[in-house]
Amino acid sequence: MPREYPRKLRLNVQIQRELTSLIRHELTDPRIVGITVTTVDVAPDMRQANVTVSLLGPDDQLKAAVKALNHAAGKLRHGLGVNLRLRFVPQLHFKPDVALREGDRIAQIIRKAVTEDRAHIPAQPESDDKPE
Template sequence: MTTHARPERVGQEIQAAIGALLTRGELRDPRIGFITITGVKVSPDLRVAKVFYSMLGTDQEKADTQKGLDAAKGFVRREVTSAVNLRVSPEIFFAFDASVGEGDKIDRLLREVRGKEGW
């Protein structure tokens, strides 16, 4: 087995652990809105994990959610470390994933074209 598969597997485990945190409601910061974890990219040395999330809302709500997630990084890191057996605790970074919103926009535009063209 190659070592390239390990960061991907660890990323999936981290995604599941953070999803469980959100499901249980353990992130109680009121700034954090309803978010979905869309993926986790882990560095090859497993020391850095970039967590991608998506949400619907205004730009202000998205900014507030980012601030809330940044404030909760330490708690999330500690919980992920206890849930995923790793020798080194990865540093967690949160990044907004705009692909879901872009996909929704493209879908809406295609529906408009179908309506106008009579597909």
Template structure:
């Protein structure tokens, strides 16, 4: 059980460090509007899935930019985190923010339609 707690703590630390690195160190315009939404680290620390979203929806080019900067990001993480094994970073687009926004729009439309129908009666 404590092993899972440690991987969770490592994942949270990687997320914080990556968010700072992306914001301050990466000059690639494809990565400019990227937000790191989560990190999952394998139990053996060999791999980490880095979930991201981009505000303008251009996630394919953001993923290309992140993958291009992956080696740099991993080396910077190795400097700041004291881990015996630094995980390979795998960038995955997180569509949950986009789905949440879409659901919110649908709810707003339903409420407006319901209000319009109640005003008509």
């Protein structure tokens, strides 16, 4: 039976917490204001980590924030090494999290289709004949 909390999952959560704190308190780049670390996925050898981030705002603002975070990855990695005391601190690769944006886009398409369908259906008159 596999262990309930393997090391990789614990490390993912721990790195996510530390990165959130480091980004909020250590970085001063205005492009990363309001960024949220959504997931961290550490490779099985613990040498690489993919970090997805999201941001409320336009897509170009999210791309700029990801570029700024990738530029500051060395400083963040150093901060992780100081705070986590790991043998190998993983290389950080930041990527935009577009799942929320895609979900909103699909929901908007569905809402539009429903309203268009309702506009094409003729209004049905309500009858006064109610069964007693």
